[in-house]
Amino acid sequence: MRHITSITDLSLTEIDQLIETAQDIIEHPVKYRDLCRYKKLATLFFEPSTRTRLSFEAAMYELGGQVLGFSEANSSSAAKGESVADTIRTVCCYADIIAMRHPKEGAPTVASQVASVPIINAGDGGHNHPTQTLTDLLTIKMEKGHLDNLTVGLCGDLKFGRTVHSLITAMCRYPGIRFVLISPEELKVPSYVKIPLKEGQVPYSQTTDLMSVMPELDILYMTRVQRERFFNEADYIRLKDSYILTPEKLQSAKDDLRILHPLPRVNEISTAIDADPRAVYFKQALYGKYIRMALILMLLEVKA
Amino acid sequence: MNIDSINNGIVIDHIKAGQAMKIYDFLELDKLDCAVAIIKNATSNKQGKKDIIKIDSQLDVDLNALGYIDPSITINIIVDGVRVKKYHPELPLTITNIIRCKNPRCITSTEQELPHVFKLTNREKDEYRCIYCESRASI
Numbered sequence A: 001m002r003h004i005t006s007i008t009d010l011s012l013t014e015i016d017q018l019i020e021t022a023q024d025i026i027e028h029p030v031k032y033r034d035l036c037r038y039k040k041l042a043t044l045f046f047e048p049s050t051r052t053r054l055s056f057e058a059a060m061y062e063l064g065g066q067v068l069g070f071s072e073a074n075s076s077s078a079a080k081g082e083s084v085a086d087t088i089r090t091v092c093c094y095a096d097i098i099a100m101r102h103p104k105e106g107a108p109t110v111a112s113q114v115a116s117v118p119i120i121n122a123g124d125g126g127h128n129h130p131t132q133t134l135t136d137l138l139t140i141k142m143e144k145g146h147l148d149n150l151t152v153g154l155c156g157d158l159k160f161g162r163t164v165h166s167l168i169t170a171m172c173r174y175p176g177i178r179f180v181l182i183s184p185e186e187l188k189v190p191s192y193v194k195i196p197l198k199e200g201q202v203p204y205s206q207t208t209d210l211m212s213v214m215p216e217l218d219i220l221y222m223t224r225v226q227r228e229r230f231f232n233e234a235d236y237i238r239l240k241d242s243y244i245l246t247p248e249k250l251q252s253a254k255d256d257l258r259i260l261h262p263l264p265r266v267n268e269i270s271t272a273i274d275a276d277p278r279a280v281y282f283k284q285a286l287y288g289k290y291i292r293m294a295l296i297l298m299l300l301e302v303k304a
Numbered sequence B: 001m002n003i004d005s006i007n008n009g010i011v012i013d014h015i016k017a018g019q020a021m022k023i024y025d026f027l028e029l030d031k032l033d034c035a036v037a038i039i040k041n042a043t044s045n046k047q048g049k050k051d052i053i054k055i056d057s058q059l060d061v062d063l064n065a066l067g068y069i070d071p072s073i074t075i076n077i078i079v080d081g082v083r084v085k086k087y088h089p090e091l092p093l094t095i096t097n098i099i100r101c102k103n104p105r106c107i108t109s110t111e112q113e114l115p116h117v118f119k120l121t122n123r124e125k126d127e128y129r130c131i132y133c134e135s136r137a138s139i
Helices: A012-027 A051-062 A084-091 A107-114 A130-144 A162-171 A191-199 A210-216 A233-239 A281-299 B020-026 B063-069
Strands: A040-045 A066-070 A097-102 A119-124 A151-155 A178-182 A204-207 A219-222 A258-260 B009-016 B036-044 B048-055 B074-079 B082-087 B094-096 B117-122 B127-130
Touching (some): A012 A130, A040 A051, A051 A097, A051 A119, A097 A281, A119 A281, A130 A281, A151 A210, A204 A210, B020 B036, B020 B048, B020 B063
Parallel strands (some): A040 A066, A097 A119, A151 A219, A178 A204
Antiparallel strands (some): B074 B082, B117 B127
């Protein structure tokens, strides 16, 4: 039995296998529809979510399994002060696999120390979000056909954006990757996230100007400046509109650029871009379901 | 003073001058009933000045954790008035409940019963990170 609390819990080979399985699910959904019959997934969301929770639940239903859980901490015993460890020990009595989101960093690690069923980290504060990263990787693979030799622009909140941190960690393991980090000074990538870049000698540049780097990009990964990550409301208001992607800004972009966003979007991508074939963020949400199906199968050790 | 003055205990030698109280606090030596001597600014051939701590009792703690505070120190174990062991503390792979995670977003900030565990992530830089949130340790 194993747990996935960080994208680094998976080897490059395993990531490639998950992507292959997800692609096979997309092509042959019928083959997979009963593989998790009589299995139960618990979705424990101590923090609200739309896509992650629903995509996990849809993934389990499409595998023929069933789902139980809660969608906010207030509707669980966490509201009465129950510890993460005790909640997990209890849920292990009822479920075969657990996907959990928690506002505190490292909560899934605590869960994995006591769990008797596999734990999947579905986001822990600003720390890790491995299934989003798998979703991003599948999206890039589906849209570009490969995961190597790409110039990847990451734009917006690169300090608190956990999806960005995990994506950097995962993608710098592929050859020929170059990162362009686009953010205001206050929201730059933390030094510990740059460690794999430096160790792997992955080329990267940092800028505050999105327009100047737009023509270079194969992938533009936009992020939201997240209100819930700021202790100070004034800082949030000052930084929230740092980068807004508009059709004008896309004029200098490559024709085969792909724009990703983990969603939810607030106003950082103009809705006028939604119809542009380069915008793939809603397809990305769909790919999220398929890669989670592949991950559930892997952790439950179910083979097609 | 020399180490012969202790019968059964520990002498922590070659502490960087001025660091003795940090180690005293770290090991919670104030809670011991036995004799504890702190010698500050003793003359040292190697270091110029050094601090020394003498504890007239064996301690049930992992003294290797001291390597995190000051890797230059020497630990001498005294049994029946004789030095039976002398060593430099090695940086331990993990340290538990010795330093606390200061990241307010870490799960340890709300779940008081969790042990504060740090893992050695870079031996050259003496770098430890919280096993939960990966924040860098600071004393």
